[in-house]
Amino acid sequence: MKSDDLPRGIDRRALVSNLVLLPALSTTLLSSPAQAQTAPTVPLASWNDGPAKQAIIDFVHATTDQGSPKFVPAEDRIATFDQDGTLWVEHPIYSQVMYCLDRVPDVVAAKPELKNVEPFKTVMSGDREAIAKLSLPALEKILVATLTGMPVETFEANVEKWLATAKHPRWKRPYTDLTFQPMQEVLQYLRDNGFKTYIVTGGGQDFVRVYSKRVYGIPPEQVVGTMGGTKFGYDKDGKPFLTKEPKLLLNDDKAGKPEGIHLMIGRRPHAAFGNSDGDREMLEYTGAGDGARLKMLVLHDDGQREYAYGPAQDLPASKVGTFTPELYGEAKKRAWTVISMKNDWKRIFAFD
Amino acid sequence: MKSDDLPRGIDRRALVSNLVLLPALSTTLLSSPAQAQTAPTVPLASWNDGPAKQAIIDFVHATTDQGSPKFVPAEDRIATFDQDGTLWVEHPIYSQVMYCLDRVPDVVAAKPELKNVEPFKTVMSGDREAIAKLSLPALEKILVATLTGMPVETFEANVEKWLATAKHPRWKRPYTDLTFQPMQEVLQYLRDNGFKTYIVTGGGQDFVRVYSKRVYGIPPEQVVGTMGGTKFGYDKDGKPFLTKEPKLLLNDDKAGKPEGIHLMIGRRPHAAFGNSDGDREMLEYTGAGDGARLKMLVLHDDGQREYAYGPAQDLPASKVGTFTPELYGEAKKRAWTVISMKNDWKRIFAFD
Numbered sequence: 001m002k003s004d005d006l007p008r009g010i011d012r013r014a015l016v017s018n019l020v021l022l023p024a025l026s027t028t029l030l031s032s033p034a035q036a037q038t039a040p041t042v043p044l045a046s047w048n049d050g051p052a053k054q055a056i057i058d059f060v061h062a063t064t065d066q067g068s069p070k071f072v073p074a075e076d077r078i079a080t081f082d083q084d085g086t087l088w089v090e091h092p093i094y095s096q097v098m099y100c101l102d103r104v105p106d107v108v109a110a111k112p113e114l115k116n117v118e119p120f121k122t123v124m125s126g127d128r129e130a131i132a133k134l135s136l137p138a139l140e141k142i143l144v145a146t147l148t149g150m151p152v153e154t155f156e157a158n159v160e161k162w163l164a165t166a167k168h169p170r171w172k173r174p175y176t177d178l179t180f181q182p183m184q185e186v187l188q189y190l191r192d193n194g195f196k197t198y199i200v201t202g203g204g205q206d207f208v209r210v211y212s213k214r215v216y217g218i219p220p221e222q223v224v225g226t227m228g229g230t231k232f233g234y235d236k237d238g239k240p241f242l243t244k245e246p247k248l249l250l251n252d253d254k255a256g257k258p259e260g261i262h263l264m265i266g267r268r269p270h271a272a273f274g275n276s277d278g279d280r281e282m283l284e285y286t287g288a289g290d291g292a293r294l295k296m297l298v299l300h301d302d303g304q305r306e307y308a309y310g311p312a313q314d315l316p317a318s319k320v321g322t323f324t325p326e327l328y329g330e331a332k333k334r335a336w337t338v339i340s341m342k343n344d345w346k347r348i349f350a351f352d
Numbered sequence: 353m354k355s356d357d358l359p360r361g362i363d364r365r366a367l368v369s370n371l372v373l374l375p376a377l378s379t380t381l382l383s384s385p386a387q388a389q390t391a392p393t394v395p396l397a398s399w400n401d402g403p404a405k406q407a408i409i410d411f412v413h414a415t416t417d418q419g420s421p422k423f424v425p426a427e428d429r430i431a432t433f434d435q436d437g438t439l440w441v442e443h444p445i446y447s448q449v450m451y452c453l454d455r456v457p458d459v460v461a462a463k464p465e466l467k468n469v470e471p472f473k474t475v476m477s478g479d480r481e482a483i484a485k486l487s488l489p490a491l492e493k494i495l496v497a498t499l500t501g502m503p504v505e506t507f508e509a510n511v512e513k514w515l516a517t518a519k520h521p522r523w524k525r526p527y528t529d530l531t532f533q534p535m536q537e538v539l540q541y542l543r544d545n546g547f548k549t550y551i552v553t554g555g556g557q558d559f560v561r562v563y564s565k566r567v568y569g570i571p572p573e574q575v576v577g578t579m580g581g582t583k584f585g586y587d588k589d590g591k592p593f594l595t596k597e598p599k600l601l602l603n604d605d606k607a608g609k610p611e612g613i614h615l616m617i618g619r620r621p622h623a624a625f626g627n628s629d630g631d632r633e634m635l636e637y638t639g640a641g642d643g644a645r646l647k648m649l650v651l652h653d654d655g656q657r658e659y660a661y662g663p664a665q666d667l668p669a670s671k672v673g674t675f676t677p678e679l680y681g682e683a684k685k686r687a688w689t690v691i692s693m694k695n696d697w698k699r700i701f702a703f704d
Contacts, residue, residue: 075571152614196573209618219427220618221548221573230614232607232633240636242614249601249615255584262504262582262594263601264616266561266572281584284592 043189045346046182052296052344055337056186059294063270064193070292072270074194079271079294080224080261080282081187083201083208086275086298087216089168089178091307096203097139098175099162101131103146106158120145147204148246152230155244159210173351176215181352182345183273183298187216190271198269200261201225202253202278206244224264226252253278258285270294276310277322283336295336299323302342305352395541397698398534404648404696407689408538411646415622416545422644424622426546431623431646432576432613432634433539435553435560438627438650439568441520441530443659448555449491450527451514453483455498458510472497499556500598504582507596511562525703528567533704534697535625535650539568542623550621552613553577554605554630558596576616578604605630610637622646628662629674635688647688651675654694657704 047053063072084090104123107114114120119138122130134142147155168175187197199218201208205225212218229247234240252260258281261269271294272279272286283295300309300323310323331338341348399405415424436442456475459466466472471490474482486494499507520530539549551570553560557577564570581599586592604612610633613621623646624631624638635647652661652675662675683690693700 075565205615206618213427221616223618227615229602230611232610232637240610240633240640242610242637250581258584258592258594259582263557263579264573266558266575281592285584285594288592 043192044182044185046185048344048346050344052337052339055294055296056189059271059292060189060193062292072291076267076270077190077193077195078198078265078267078269079190079195080198080200080265080269080273080286081183082257082274082276082279082282083199083203085300086273086279087179087183087187087199088175089306091309092169094203095166095168095175096207097143098166099159099207100143100146102162102166103158104142107145114145144246147207148228148244150244152206152242152244155206156210159207163211171349176211177351178349179215180298180341180345181347181350184216184350186273187218191217195271196222198222198224198261198265200252200257200272200282202251202256204228205252224252224257224260226250226256227260255281257282261285272296273298275300275323277324277327280327280330284334287334287336295334296339297323297327297331297336298339299341301340302345302348305348306341395544396534396537398537400696400698402696404689404691407646407648408541411623411644412541412545414644424643428619428622429542429545429547430550430617430619430621431542431547432550432552432617432621432625432638433535434609434626434628434631434634435551435555437652438625438631439531439535439539439551440527441658443661444521446555447518447520447527448559449495450518451511451559452495452498454514454518455510456494459497466497496598499559500580500596502596504558504594504596507558508562511559515563523701528563529703530701531567532650532693532697533699533702536568536702538625539570543569547623548574550574550576550613550617552604552609552624552634554603554608556580557604576604576609576612578602578608579612607633609634613637624648625650627652627675629676629679632679632682636686639686639688647686648691649675649679649683649688650691651693653692654697654700657700658693 044053044056047056062068062070063077065071081087084094088095101123104120108120108124115124119134119141122134122138123142125131150158163174163176166175167173168178171178191197197216197218199208199212199216199222201224203225205223205227208225209220209223212220212223227249229245229249230242231245232240232242250256250260250263254277257279261282268289269282269286270289270292272282273296274280274283275298279297283297287293287295299311300307301311302308311325311328328338330336339345396405396408399408414420414422415429417423433439436446440447453475456472460472460476467476471486471493474486474490475494477483502510515526515528518527519525520527523530543549549568549570551560551564551568551574553576555577557575557579560577561572561575564572564575579601581597581601582594583597584592584594602608602612602615606629609631613634620641621634621638622641622644624634625648626632626635627650631649635649639645639647651663652659653663654660663677663680680690682688691697
């Protein structure tokens with residue numbers, strides 16, 4: 001069977017092997033939910049002057065100045081953003097996978113017969129090394145058990161509850177605090193110039209929608225993600241409701257990203273931002289349009305303030321968020337703009 | 353196999369039996385494309401005073417007055433509209449099916465070997481009685497051949513070309529002229545009050561998107577319809593493009609309507625408009641939310657100015673757009689508002 005909100009961008013084996021790096025699964029410290037970022041008065045205030053910042057500004061001028069030969073009417077201004085590694089931290093593991101593992105105790109409490117059934121038994125043991133060795137099918141069982149089989153409202157409430165308490169192991173802050181401030185400023189700058197901003201993520205569409213408005217200022221209908229089916233039915237009082245089904249409709253990763261964009265938006269973006277091989281086809285598709293098209297890749301080359309991986313190679317190439325040498329080569333060849341976190345960003349997080 | 357943009361609301365057998373009523377398949381008279389309707393200065397100017405008009409006005413006041421206990425923040429104001437029979441004429445047949453039949457000569461010209469293969473042979477014969485007798489699988493073959501297997505841009509260009517020339521047999525006007533002026537005014541009135549208006553149709557999502565902005569003021573991303581998959585690939589020059597695939601992702605009819613709404617919008621509408629059994633679940637789902645929820649059904653009871661069918665019964669019950677006695681009963685029981693075209697609408701079309 002196929003899992004519902006399974007984030008496909010993942011090299012799943014790498015992902016599983018990274019689980020061993022994780023702290024205890026359930027973070028129980030209370031914390032207030034992250035607040036939406038407010039727009040700075042100066043656009044792109046957290047960006048250093050340089051080719052990346054200039055590329056964004058030039059693109060906005062070219063597409064919004066009435067006299068520009070590359071002017072784009074406001075209604076056609078679409079910008080798409082990958083999430084994990086592009087808008088927020090993806091190390092040491094996608095937060096949605098963390099959510100799924102953290103949900104296992106509740107799943108087992110509701111169905112005690114699972115306590116001695118794998119892979120739930122292993123997750124419940126808290127043995128991080130054993131958890132890290134779980135096979136891909138085992139991991140998919142966990143995703144299906146925690147992402148499907150409940151009313152959509154129940155799922156949303158579970159995610160909200162988790163977001164309010166879970167903390168990132170390195171910064172000891174809610175995951176929703178770990179968005180990149182310079183990218184928040186790009187979202188705001190584009191919106192201030194009439195662009196409709198979309199998240200286009202390999203993560204679960206329903207998962208990201210829970211916090212997209214609060215965290216990024218992006219409403220649920222502007223989140224394109226890996227899509228699972230729902231099933232309409234009635235409760236015992238005849239009240240209709242939707243249940244999340246373990247049925248994969250679209251894997252919103254790699255070629256699935258332009259396919260998801262067509263399905264959900266119906267036209268080609270003028271700007272696209274990514275950070276890994278999972279975003280390659282989205283950038284190619286964006287670049288194949290006429291006129292001004294902005295294509296940007298975030299390079300994680302700042303091991304001090306965040307992480308260094310991919311071409312920066314401080315971390316092994318098998319880690320999540322694979323920015324391969326091939327992608328780097330294509331970016332150079334097609335003149336996509338590579339954003340150096342180390343050199344282009346004055347600060348990484350709002351709390352810096 | 354499943355067809356892609358197959359409009360599922362249809363009682364297909366009834367549909368096929370109605371084909372005999374059609375004029376010659378290809379309408380070749382040139383005509384200018386329909387223009388977007390302009391908003392009247394007085395809201396709902398084409399509506400007679402009465403419970404239907406009042407229900408719309410009361411709903412807007414309840415949801416938009418800051419002091420109202422049922423106030424809804426602007427970002428949550430979602431309104432969904434069925435298309436066929438709700439926003440425009442659906443008789444004698446859905447215009448998308450007409451499009452598919454009209455496309456057959458071009459399909460056969462491109463693949464001459466189909467000339468003697470059924471069901472293409474029958475359609476090419478122009479024998480309307482024989483066309484009307486085509487089986488459901490035969491009809492699906494036609495839909496697949498005309499709606500899939502080409503780049504999305506080619507499909508869009510084909511639909512544009514057809515819309516510019518095809519005419520409705522009764523009014524001898526482009527199909528896009530045959531939108532209901534009172535419903536155009538509802539769309540505009542809701543938008544003027546901060547609502548985001550969506551089409552939620554059993555018709556093909558890609559088909560309706562071609563003209564939704566021009567005809568209804570609704571951008572492509574606000575069209576939820578029966579969804580087919582696309583496939584990302586590269587042409588011989590390495591340029592990426594999307595091909596429409598004969599793969600059904602979601603049948604946006606009946607239970608598929610709330611499922612499609614969840615997939616594409618991610619939250620429950622505050623207002624929903626329909627006209628047939630295909631819209632029942634969408635209205636139920638809308639009505640199950642808290643606060644003010646507007647549920648309306650268009651009753652086709654005006655055989656003089658448009659058509660009378662369903663509970664009005666001037667036409668047999670087997671016709672398209674089935675407003676069954678059961679739906680009528682549920683509308684009464686749940687206090688959904690039934691719009692009488694005859695009594696509630698001063699005029700039907702902008703050209704009246």
